[in-house]
Amino acid sequence: MSIYDYPVLYDVLFSDSWKREIEFLKTALQYYCNISGRGRIFEPACGTGRLLWRLARLGHNVAGLDLNPKAVSFCNKRLKRHGLKESAILGDMTDFSLNSLQQKKPFDLAFNFVSSFLHLTSETAALSHFRAVAEILKPNGIYLLGLHLLPRGDAVCSQEQWSVRHGSLALQSQLRRLSLNRQRRIETVEFRIKATTPKRRYEIIDTFPLRTYTLQQFRILLKKANCFDILETFDFNFQSPVPLNSQTEDVVFVLKKIESDRVDS
Numbered sequence: 001m002s003i004y005d006y007p008v009l010y011d012v013l014f015s016d017s018w019k020r021e022i023e024f025l026k027t028a029l030q031y032y033c034n035i036s037g038r039g040r041i042f043e044p045a046c047g048t049g050r051l052l053w054r055l056a057r058l059g060h061n062v063a064g065l066d067l068n069p070k071a072v073s074f075c076n077k078r079l080k081r082h083g084l085k086e087s088a089i090l091g092d093m094t095d096f097s098l099n100s101l102q103q104k105k106p107f108d109l110a111f112n113f114v115s116s117f118l119h120l121t122s123e124t125a126a127l128s129h130f131r132a133v134a135e136i137l138k139p140n141g142i143y144l145l146g147l148h149l150l151p152r153g154d155a156v157c158s159q160e161q162w163s164v165r166h167g168s169l170a171l172q173s174q175l176r177r178l179s180l181n182r183q184r185r186i187e188t189v190e191f192r193i194k195a196t197t198p199k200r201r202y203e204i205i206d207t208f209p210l211r212t213y214t215l216q217q218f219r220i221l222l223k224k225a226n227c228f229d230i231l232e233t234f235d236f237n238f239q240s241p242v243p244l245n246s247q248t249e250d251v252v253f254v255l256k257k258i259e260s261d262r263v264d265s
């Protein structure tokens with residue numbers, strides 16, 4: 001059972017953070033891309049498109065891509081309901097192009113928050129992802145990538161819980177690590193959601209693997225991908241720059257596309 005097969009629940013579960021995420025995206029577009037009007041924005045692993053439709057409503061040209069057909073359908077239906085273009089495509093974030101996204105022009109900015117990138121469990125997949133994102137961006141384009149990094153040592157946070165209420169729907173969720181193999185760089189995570197409505201109570205339990213990255217491993221990957229530089233880093237509240245060290249956990253990387261004449265051969 002995949003939590004991503006429940007777009008309504010997913011959307012409610014992550015409903016608290018959209019304001020600061022949208023503010024950050026607007027600021028990033030202005031500050032890093034010098035665009036104060038309409039931008040071209042792409043979200044790989046867009047899920048329900050909880051941010052895409054809000055960006056589209058602000059006048060930006062948006063597109064999204066996700067592997068889950070239910071999420072893509074939910075995203076497109078919502079865009080349509082708001083009179084916006086249905087611009088989410090079913091696809092893999094390791095393999096896409098402007099063509100497959102049905103786009104003619106490259107994007108100013110791409111973003112991928114809430115650690116979706118960690119669903120790519122091999123180095124090959126992660127490298128393909130970076131190269132595909134770089135391909136669909138303009139020169140000097142920006143990729144905002146939010147990641148939960150694995151700190152060195154044993155001081156590792158292994159559980160997170162939160163509750164949300166939306167009308168008569170109450171959700172309690174718990175995300176916890178079931179296992180961690182630092183050598184294989186795979187953690188297995190369990191995501192439980194208890195939903196309560198006036199008529200029924202039910203529980204969804206999903207278990208999935210994520211790839212782990214220490215800061216150093218992430219830097220090595222980026223160097224190998226050879227298409228983005230780290231420009232800045234923020235915390236998950238987008239408030240302050242995050243100092244990068246071996247204990248750093250939650251980071252939003254501001255990545256800038258490397259100019260093609262600077263790509264190391």
Ligand SMILES: C[S@@+](CC[C@H](N)C(=O)[O-])C[C@H]1O[C@@H](n2cnc3c(N)ncnc32)[C@H](O)[C@@H]1O
Nearest residue numbers: 004045046047066067068091092093114116119
């Ligand atoms: C944590 S959700 C994030 C959704 C959205 N970005 C957000 O901020 O709400 C992760 C998403 O990644 C998608 N996903 C996982 N692996 C993928 C892949 N290889 N290609 C495209 N999407 C993928 C899942 O279907 C899911 O919708």
